[in-house]
Amino acid sequence: MLKLWGRKNSSNVKKVMWACAELRVPYERIDAGLHFGITTTDDFREKNPNGMIPVIDDDGFILWESNAIMRYLCNKHPKAPFWPENPQTRASTDRNAPRSARPSARRSCSSCAHRKRSGT
Ligand SMILES: N[C@@H](CCC(=O)N[C@@H](CS)C(=O)NCC(=O)O)C(=O)O
Numbered sequence: 001m002l003k004l005w006g007r008k009n010s011s012n013v014k015k016v017m018w019a020c021a022e023l024r025v026p027y028e029r030i031d032a033g034l035h036f037g038i039t040t041t042d043d044f045r046e047k048n049p050n051g052m053i054p055v056i057d058d059d060g061f062i063l064w065e066s067n068a069i070m071r072y073l074c075n076k077h078p079k080a081p082f083w084p085e086n087p088q089t090r091a092s093t094d095r096n097a098p099r100s101a102r103p104s105a106r107r108s109c110s111s112c113a114h115r116k117r118s119g120t
Contacts, residue, residue, distance in 0.1 A: 001026055001027060001028050002020070002025055002026070002027040002028070002056060002057070002058050002059075003027065003028050003029075003030065003056060003057040003058075004016055004017070004020070004027050004028070004029045004030070004054055004055075004056050005029075005030045005032040005038065005039075005044070005047070005053055005054060005055040005056075005057075006029070006030075006031075006032055006033055006053030006054040006055070007031050007032060007033045007034060007036055007053065008029065008031075010033060010053055010054070012053065012054055012066035013029075013033075013053055013054045013066070015054075015066045015067075015070060016054045016056065016066055016069050016070065016073075017029070019069070019070045019073050019074070019080075020073065022080065022081070022082065023073055023074070023077045023080055025073060025077065027056075032044065032053050032055075033052075033053040039051045039052065039053060047062045047064065048062075048064040050064070052064065054066055054069060056069050056072075058072075058076075067097045070097060071094075071097070
């Protein structure tokens with residue numbers, strides 16, 4: 001079963017959880033990040049040297065970066081209703097994926113807000 005590392009109050013983890021739910025992909029989520037820790041361990045850093053969540057392990061295939069994970073899941077499950085086959089329609093959908101990195105979306109992520117406050 002797909003493994004997903006990340007706390008569920010992370011906007012980037014939520015994106016992956018949402019994609020899994022839409023695609024009906026069963027997964028096991030492991031709390032990680034902030035007070036859950038784990039992200040600083042050697043084991044986790046082997047998966048993602050940046051120490052960030054989300055990270056997935058799909059039968060030994062490790063992937064991090066929420067948008068890359070969503071695209072991977074959509075490519076693996078091509079019937080994804082939100083991942084149109086038409087290249088132009090898909091490009092429009094794809095354009096919206098990184099929007100979570102915009103300042104308005106970052107405010108909703110507590111760890112990113114923390115970084116902004118602490119200047120890290
Ligand atoms: N570009 C990355 C950003 C990942 C990111 O910023 N993750 C935050 C949570 S939203 C994180 O790992 N924060 C540190 C922590 O929770 O310990 C992605 O989209 O996956």
